[in-house]
Structure formats: structure tokens, C-alpha cells
Amino acid sequence: MLRKSLSYDCRKHFSVLLFASMILSIQSTIAANNPVSGKPLRDTTIFQATDAPTAPAVDDGMPIELGVKFRSAQNGQVNGIRFYKGAAKGGKYLVHLWNTTGTKLGEAAFTGDSTIGWKEVLFEKPIEIKASTTYIAAYFSGPGDYASTNPFFTKGVVNGPLRALATGDDGPNGVYKYADAPTFPDDNYGSNNYWVDVLFIPDANAPVAATPTTTDNATAAAPVKDTLPPAISNVHTAPNPDGSVAVTWTTNENADAAIRYDVSPDSLTLHMEETSPATSHNLHLTKLTPGITYYFRIISKDAAGNTIVKPTIGAPPLSFKLPEAPCAIDKAPEELNAGTPDVGTLITADGAVTLQPMVSEEFASALTTIPAGWKGARYNTDGTTVNNKGVITVSGTHMFSENTYEPGSSIEFAATFTEGNYQNIGFSIDEGFNNGPWVMVGEAAPDGNLYARASNNTAISLGTRLFDAQHRFQIKWNPGGFEFYIDGDTKPAAVINMPVKTNMFIQVSDYVSSDNNLSIDWMHVAPYALTGSFTSRAFDAGDITDWGAITWHGDTPAGTSISMAISTGNTADPNDGSWTSFKPINAQGESVAANSRFIQYKATLKTTDNKVTPVLKGVAINCKGNGRMREQVKEALKPSAETPPPGTGLSVKVMPNPSSDYFELATTSGNNDKTIILNVLDSYGRIVEHHQGLPPNGSLQFGQSLAPGTYFTEVLQGATRKTVKIIKVK
Structure with missing residues (x-):
């Protein structure tokens, strides 16, 4: 029995050894035909990230x-x-x-x-x-x-x-x-x-050299049990018009994920990685340049450290092209002011297009503090009224219209309230603001709230966050009372039911001079024109391009509308007879479907209620980009030359970067004879901010008004040029 048992165990042990030997042989064959290759998730290093010296430096x-x-x-x-x-x-x-x-x-x-x-x-x-x-x-x-x-x-x-x-x-x-x-x-x-x-x-598919014979002076690598890198499949890209792309792929085993990418196929300097092991991988790249082709390689590494790069090093990288994005944009006052309103429209001081009101008061007056059509008076002997470049500030004084306005009128104004006694803007029955009826946006004794107020003792809170910053208010005078609107909302913030059938003056009033002040930037008084149009400047794409979808944003209260039409051409003058006639756009997001270098839009504003107006705040027209745009982006992405030692050349620093507010440019230069020029370019190479005459050794805060996105600073001193990529975040 003992001999029989031993014989059985030996055969069993031999079978196990034979099976293990076969497995090892198969694995060796696979490893020989599939050598370790590819680019690691993180570059391979001699020392680990946690390795560090223990002795002082x-x-x-x-x-x-x-x-x-x-x-x-x-x-x-x-x-x-x-x-x-x-x-x-x-x-x-x-x-x-x-x-x-x-x-x-x-x-x-x-x-x-x-x-x-x-x-x-x-x-x-x-x-x-x-x-x-x-x-x-x-x-x-x-x-x-x-x-x-x-x-x-x-x-x-x-x-x-x-x-x-x-x-x-x-x-x-x-x-x-x-x-x-x-x-x-x-x-x-x-x-x-x-x-x-x-x-x-x-290198991908590079043979592994034989490991040197271990001596007393060397420590050999530990035996490698898993020598096969992951297999990558199902690589997909999903570019988006907002400058982002999702890159997805799968691996046949749990592995990390990374991507290296850039606008040049020969220099993939940008990277992103995800260290959590998985078989399905999704890396979301953001802040990319619409209309530009990007090149990339993907990398996955398994738990044993085996890595694979696809495509392999030496082969051309993969690529994706971001779809069209806005390259004709109107959103800032200076951009809209480059266009042309007709008699029925108005460009407001804060950069919007409205129908022309009966009164459009910007309070600009070169000779007097109070412009024509208005009067003023003091409540206190030390009261003051100040006009600072079209912004009126009253303190212990009031300003009122020379004319009265009839029922059905509507006033809209931009003002900055502060917590102070009896700050009010609205309608009053008399110039002196002594009697009722009156209807105001304002406050009596400060309690942290701004109110819709009336002489019938009504006070409805409009909120607690309306102080110390400019807001837009509207008071609509209806047959049965008054509606109050804030910052373009289509729903009234308050309604006071108090019919007033007699004409009233407009008041801007701050009763007490010893506390905070009240300021007003502009005021419009309805009725508005029923229709009007605004024709934009001619946008230049720099080269022939395919124009895509047009979108616009603004306010369209009930009974109002904004419609668009487009004209294109290949000359800078839209009136030389070579441009197309204006083609109506049927809906938001509709494609222009035109191919040209230049483009222009015409916005038509309408209302069926002359107490309200539509407000056009911005327009964007997409394009698919062109060669000139790509070259501008590639040039902007080039790194600056190495900073020379202090005192021998121009040194540039931009901090903080990224920033959610402003950037600070610091320059030092050994050349004190030439001033500094700063250009801030967007991802299309357009200058969006410009400063000149800056001292060679100094600092400047800039970029406060930049929208979130990627920009490039270009710093010039004579023939010397430095660039820095900056990112504005929310």
C-alpha cells in the first residue's frame, strides 16, 4: 500500500511539473513574439518617486x-x-x-x-x-x-x-x-x-538586450512574471465645438491611461493621464483650439509595468480635428460700436443693441454737471452732484427731468445703490419730490434690502444683493399700476397696484449727504420705436473659410423679437457691389452655408409693445478655420527662447497662471531705451487686449475682462519677442 501510494503521488507530481513546463514554454513563445514595447504612462525612471536622499544637501x-x-x-x-x-x-x-x-x-x-x-x-x-x-x-x-x-x-x-x-x-x-x-x-x-x-x-517592439551577469557589484532585476503589455482596441475621438474632445479606448486587461498630444505631429508636448486601472478608458481634453488639427498617441500600462503606445514610436501619430467654432464675434461695446444702427436702434453704453427709446440719456455733458433736459437741487447745504465721465453721483441732492411723462411710459436705467437713507430713482408727481403719488426703486432707512416703493406705503423687497454694484432696473407704468424688473428678467420682481393717470417727473434722489451715495450711468425712457435694424462691421477670417452656424443671445420680452440676415464677400468693403445680398436666417443655430473671407450680419429688432424692447447682447458666427488661423496658433504655441541671465536681455513672467481674475506681467530687461508692448491673443491669433509704452522693468495687471479660455501673451521690446501661454478659468 505504501509503495502503491508513493507511485501514484510521483506520477501526479510529474504530471503537474509537465503541465507547468508546457505553460512556461507557451508563455516564453508569446513573450518572444510580443516583446515589451510602448511608452509608459509615466516615463520610466531609475529611481522610484518615493526614493530620496536622507542626508542634508x-x-x-x-x-x-x-x-x-x-x-x-x-x-x-x-x-x-x-x-x-x-x-x-x-x-x-x-x-x-x-x-x-x-x-x-x-x-x-x-x-x-x-x-x-x-x-x-x-x-x-x-x-x-x-x-x-x-x-x-x-x-x-x-x-x-x-x-x-x-x-x-x-x-x-x-x-x-x-x-x-x-x-x-x-x-x-x-x-x-x-x-x-x-x-x-x-x-x-x-x-x-x-x-x-x-x-x-x-521603443515599441525593440528587443530586450541580455541582462548582464550578476556580480557582487550589481543587483539584478527581479524575475518578471508578466511580460505582455495590454492590447489596445476601439480607439475613438469625439471632438466638440467648445474646444474639448473625448478620447476613448479599451484594453484587454486593467491598465492605466494616458495621452500625449499637440498641434505638431513631431512634438507631442501636452499630456493627460488617468491612473485608476480599468479596461475602458475615457480622457477628456479641454481648452483646445477649435478648427485646428491635433495629433496624439495613447498609452496604457498594466499592473506589472508593461506598457504599450499606439501608434508605436516612429509611426505617424493619430489625429483629430476640432469642429468649427466662433471666429466672428460681437459681444463687447467697442465691437458693437464698430457696427451701424439705423434710426430705429440704439447701441447702449454697456454694449447692447435696443430699439430707439423716446429718451436715451447717457448723462454725458462736457460743460455742465447736469446735462440738458434735467434740473438739480440740494437737500443739504453740503450736498453735491458729480458727473464722472457720464456717471452721475448724487449725495444730499436730487436730479429730475424738465419734462413730465405720461401714463404708459417706461424707464430703464443702470444704477449703483448703496445702503443709505432715502436713495430713490423713479417717478414723482412734483419736481421737489415732496408730495404723492410717487413710485420708486430705492430705500428709506437702510435695512439691507432694496425695495419697490410707492407713496401708498407699499414696499416690496427686491433683494439683499443689489447694493454696491451696478444693476439694470426697469419700471413699467401700466394702467393698473407698476411692474419692476431687474437685470433683464422677463418676469417682474414686484408689482405695485396703484393706478396713476397724471403725468409725472423722473427723479434721481439721495436725501442724506453724510452717508453713502447713489450713482446712475444711463437711462432710457419708452415708448420705444416699433422696429429697427443694426448692421455689424465686416468680419475678416484672414482667408477663405467655410462659415457655419450663427447664434445670438439677449433678452426678448413678450411681444418682442430679434431676427438675423447674413451677407458675405471677399473684399473688405461690403458696399463695393461684390458682396451677396443679405440672406435671412430662419432660426438660432442655422448654418450660414457660405464660403468667403468676410462676413456681415444684420439684426432686425421688433416689438408690439412700445414700453419694452428686445436687447441684443452678442452674436457669434462659427467657421471651420483656415490655414492662416492654424499658423497663428502654432506660432503662438512656440515656446520663448531661453530666458537670458539678468541684465543681458528681456525676461518675462506671468502670474498667477491659470487665473480666475487678473494676470500680472513682470518684465526685467537690460535695455532701458525701448518700452514694452503687450499683446494678448486668443486661440485664433486675434489681439483681444493691447498695452504699449510699458516700462522695461516693471509690472502690469491685465486680463480681468477675458472670458474663460486659452490665450497667448506676446511681449515685444524692439526686435525681441517672448510668448507665454495663459489660461483664464471660471
Whole structure:
């Protein structure tokens, strides 16, 4: 029985071993035909992200070049160098890649912060390296500070295909050179680790070189059980007109996801990654330039560290083109003022088009504080009325119209209320504002609320957030009472049922001079014209382009409408007879379906109720872009030349970036004879903000009015030009 049992167990054990041997053989065959390839989710490095020196940083106070000797088991590309910054100080730092004969293969400047920790610097273009060949990754420390651990390279360090050599494998490791400028490091002290590393990507399908025989001076890599990278399939892109794109793909096993992309197929410098393992991947890129073609590669890495790049390095990258987006835009006062209103329309001071009111008062007066058609009086002897470029501020005074207005009138005005005693704007029966009836937007004693008020003791709160900022108010005088509207709302914020059948004056009143003031920017008095039109400026796309959808936004109260028509041409003058006649647009979002360099729109505003007007606030016409736009974007994306040392050229910094408010430009220059010019360009290369005559060494706040998006600052001093990409966020 014992012999029979032993015999059975031996056969069983032999079968298991045979089966395991077959599996290993199959896996070896698969691995041979499917070598590890592709680009890692993050570049392969010698040291881990958590590796760091434990000893304090050395500060010799003398410039020094420090490096590490390494080899790769595969051909590949060095994207950049990283080094551990041991001291929190600024100065000149440059990274280098050397071969063992002293030839400098690449150089790049570190422009980051001065904090302690690993710092990555990318080369302008990846540098090809060969398998089983020694190279030196190094950096130059101008201040003379560096991290150091000694002894260290008594054994090699292996991570994936990378190997930092042990001292003795190819001479000493841990090399340095004291010099005033970057110099090949060929001195050595012990087996020092100066904490320099590479950002490496193995070539796709590159064979793995044989691992050197392990000696007492080296630590071999751990056995690799999984050598197969993930398989990528079902790659799709979904570009959107808002400047975003969804890139999706699947892998046959759980893996990370990353994408490298840019407008140039030869330099994919932008990246995004998702580190959560999954088999379905969806990366959403934003703030892209509509109408521009982007190129990309996708990367996935499994839990064993096997990575794949698609398409492989050396093959052309994939691409997507963002659809058309607005390239003819009217939204700012200066843009609308470049157009032409007819007798039935008006361009307001805050940048909108309305029907022409019976009275349009901008309060601009070059000779007197109170413009023609208005009178004023003091409540207090120290009361003042001030006109600051068309904004009237009353303090202990009031201003009232010379004429009265009849029932059915409507006033609309932009005003800034503050919490003060008896600040009011509206209708009153007398000039002195002594008797009723009267109807006002305002307040009596301040309690944190702004009210719709009337002489019949009605007071309806309009809200608590209407102070200390300009808002737009409207009072409609109806047969049965008055309706109050705020900031273009189509629904009244308050209704006071108090019929008034006699004419009334218009009042702007602040009773007390010893507290806060009341300001008014403009006022319109209805009735409005029943119809009118506004013709825009001629928009120039810079070249022949396909025009797409047109959209507009504004307010259309009940009984009002806004309609559009389009004309196109290839000359700058829309009246030279070569342009098309205006073609009506039937609905929002309809395609213009035209091909031209120039385009112009005509907006027709109508109302059936002369107490209200439609308000046109902005127009956008999409286009598919053209070659000139793409070149402008590519030029703007080019990095500036390396910043020269202080005192020898123009240095530019923009902070904060990104910003939700303003940016601050700081310039330093050794040329004090020429002033600075600042241009801010949008993603189409159009100048959206301009400043000139700036001092060579100074600062400027800009960009407060920029909408969220990507922009490019162009700083000019004589023939010197610097660009900085900036991002405005919500």
C-alpha cells in the first residue's frame, strides 16, 4: 500500500511539473513574439518617486556638474532629466545627457520653483539612445547645491529596462566636475549618488538586450512574471465645438491611461493621464483650439509595468480635428460700436443693441454737471452732484427731468445703490419730490434690502444683493399700476397696484449727504420705436473659410423679437457691389452655408409693445478655420527662447497662471531705451487686449475682462519677442 501510494503521488507530481513546463514554454513563445514595447504612462525612471536622499544637501558655493552613469536594455528615447533639488534656493540649473566620450547630446534649462524635491526637465525633442550603451544623465548647479549619498553605487540599481551602473561596471559611478559652465563630469569620489535620473521611453517592439551577469557589484532585476503589455482596441475621438474632445479606448486587461498630444505631429508636448486601472478608458481634453488639427498617441500600462503606445514610436501619430467654432464675434461695446444702427436702434453704453427709446440719456455733458433736459437741487447745504465721465453721483441732492411723462411710459436705467437713507430713482408727481403719488426703486432707512416703493406705503423687497454694484432696473407704468424688473428678467420682481393717470417727473434722489451715495450711468425712457435694424462691421477670417452656424443671445420680452440676415464677400468693403445680398436666417443655430473671407450680419429688432424692447447682447458666427488661423496658433504655441541671465536681455513672467481674475506681467530687461508692448491673443491669433509704452522693468495687471479660455501673451521690446501661454478659468 505504501509503495502503491508513493507511485501514484510521483506520477501526479510529474504530471503537474509537465503541465507547468508546457505553460512556461507557451508563455516564453508569446513573450518572444510580443516583446515589451510602448511608452509608459509615466516615463520610466531609475529611481522610484518615493526614493530620496536622507542626508542634508551639500552647498559648496561653487558651480558644479553632477551625474549618474546608466544603460538601457532596450533602444529608446530620453525625454528629459530629473534631479533631486536638496536646497530651497534659486539660481541657474541646466540638465544634460552625455555620452562617455564627452559629447553633449542634449541640454535644457530648469525654470521651475525653488522647493526641495524631484524636479523634471524635458528636452525640446526626445534623444535616441542605444541598448547596452553607457550614458551619463547630469545637471549643472550654478549655486553649487546638490543632494548626495555616499556610499551608494556599490551595487547597481535596476528598474525595468534601466540600470544605474555599479562602480566598476564601466569605471566609477557618481561623477562630477567643478566648473563655471556646464562641463562633462569625469571626476569621482567614492560611489556617490548625486540623485540624477532619466525620463526614458523604450521603443515599441525593440528587443530586450541580455541582462548582464550578476556580480557582487550589481543587483539584478527581479524575475518578471508578466511580460505582455495590454492590447489596445476601439480607439475613438469625439471632438466638440467648445474646444474639448473625448478620447476613448479599451484594453484587454486593467491598465492605466494616458495621452500625449499637440498641434505638431513631431512634438507631442501636452499630456493627460488617468491612473485608476480599468479596461475602458475615457480622457477628456479641454481648452483646445477649435478648427485646428491635433495629433496624439495613447498609452496604457498594466499592473506589472508593461506598457504599450499606439501608434508605436516612429509611426505617424493619430489625429483629430476640432469642429468649427466662433471666429466672428460681437459681444463687447467697442465691437458693437464698430457696427451701424439705423434710426430705429440704439447701441447702449454697456454694449447692447435696443430699439430707439423716446429718451436715451447717457448723462454725458462736457460743460455742465447736469446735462440738458434735467434740473438739480440740494437737500443739504453740503450736498453735491458729480458727473464722472457720464456717471452721475448724487449725495444730499436730487436730479429730475424738465419734462413730465405720461401714463404708459417706461424707464430703464443702470444704477449703483448703496445702503443709505432715502436713495430713490423713479417717478414723482412734483419736481421737489415732496408730495404723492410717487413710485420708486430705492430705500428709506437702510435695512439691507432694496425695495419697490410707492407713496401708498407699499414696499416690496427686491433683494439683499443689489447694493454696491451696478444693476439694470426697469419700471413699467401700466394702467393698473407698476411692474419692476431687474437685470433683464422677463418676469417682474414686484408689482405695485396703484393706478396713476397724471403725468409725472423722473427723479434721481439721495436725501442724506453724510452717508453713502447713489450713482446712475444711463437711462432710457419708452415708448420705444416699433422696429429697427443694426448692421455689424465686416468680419475678416484672414482667408477663405467655410462659415457655419450663427447664434445670438439677449433678452426678448413678450411681444418682442430679434431676427438675423447674413451677407458675405471677399473684399473688405461690403458696399463695393461684390458682396451677396443679405440672406435671412430662419432660426438660432442655422448654418450660414457660405464660403468667403468676410462676413456681415444684420439684426432686425421688433416689438408690439412700445414700453419694452428686445436687447441684443452678442452674436457669434462659427467657421471651420483656415490655414492662416492654424499658423497663428502654432506660432503662438512656440515656446520663448531661453530666458537670458539678468541684465543681458528681456525676461518675462506671468502670474498667477491659470487665473480666475487678473494676470500680472513682470518684465526685467537690460535695455532701458525701448518700452514694452503687450499683446494678448486668443486661440485664433486675434489681439483681444493691447498695452504699449510699458516700462522695461516693471509690472502690469491685465486680463480681468477675458472670458474663460486659452490665450497667448506676446511681449515685444524692439526686435525681441517672448510668448507665454495663459489660461483664464471660471
